Amino acid sequence: MAPRKLAAGNWKMNGILASLDEIDALALAHENAGCDILICPPALLVQPAAWHGKQIVAIGGQDCHANASGAHTGDISAAQLKDAGAEYVILGHSERRADHNETDAQIAAKAAAAHAADLIAIICVGETEAQRDAGETLDIIARQLAGSIPAGSTAANTVIAYEPVWAIGTGRTPTNDQIAEVHALMRDRLESLVGSAGDVTLLYGGSVKPGNAAEIFALPNVNGALVGGASLTASDFGAIITALDAA
């Protein structure tokens, strides 16, 4: 089994009900896409987004709690996301790691909860600019993978996204060699962490745009993208989907 290609959009804290028209446009334009298409809107929009996706565009959450239910004001469980129509959940995004002090161990616990609720966990890893400048990138990625991937992870329930923190929303991207180097390391380490490493979908994220998508998708071990800003409109995200389809 080859990894499934995935074009994943992370709307972050953007979008209102009217924004779901973009999902309608994606579903219409890409109903025969040869890759999986995913939009992760803010939590309030997950349920209506699932109706708009028409089973062409899958829907995901941007976080979940590690517990199945209980006294956790303001949090959302994996089962609630699933009940609302989500199929995926992004976990350990660097904005969550930074804004909410999320640790690798907490991310692993959330991923285990996601798996228990039959969600696919998109586990994010990535180095800061200071860590890259210090030559620590591969060590950081290896450590985050080892700490953030729970037992029981498989190629079917887990996607890994490499997102250098310094490339997110900046218009800057690593060189092709730098992306390929990290993705090769991830593929290697996943053999012991997930098994069937060759089947795991690996995404690159960080300033993916219509203009650079094809070049990134041509790199070895890159099976798609986790896209922020360019996923907010069907025109830009559609161009990225088309590039992935052709890769």
Ligand SMILES: O=C[C@H](O)COP(=O)(O)O
């Ligand atoms: O989750 C998505 C990433 O943080 C990338 O965001 P960006 O495409 O706006 O750089």
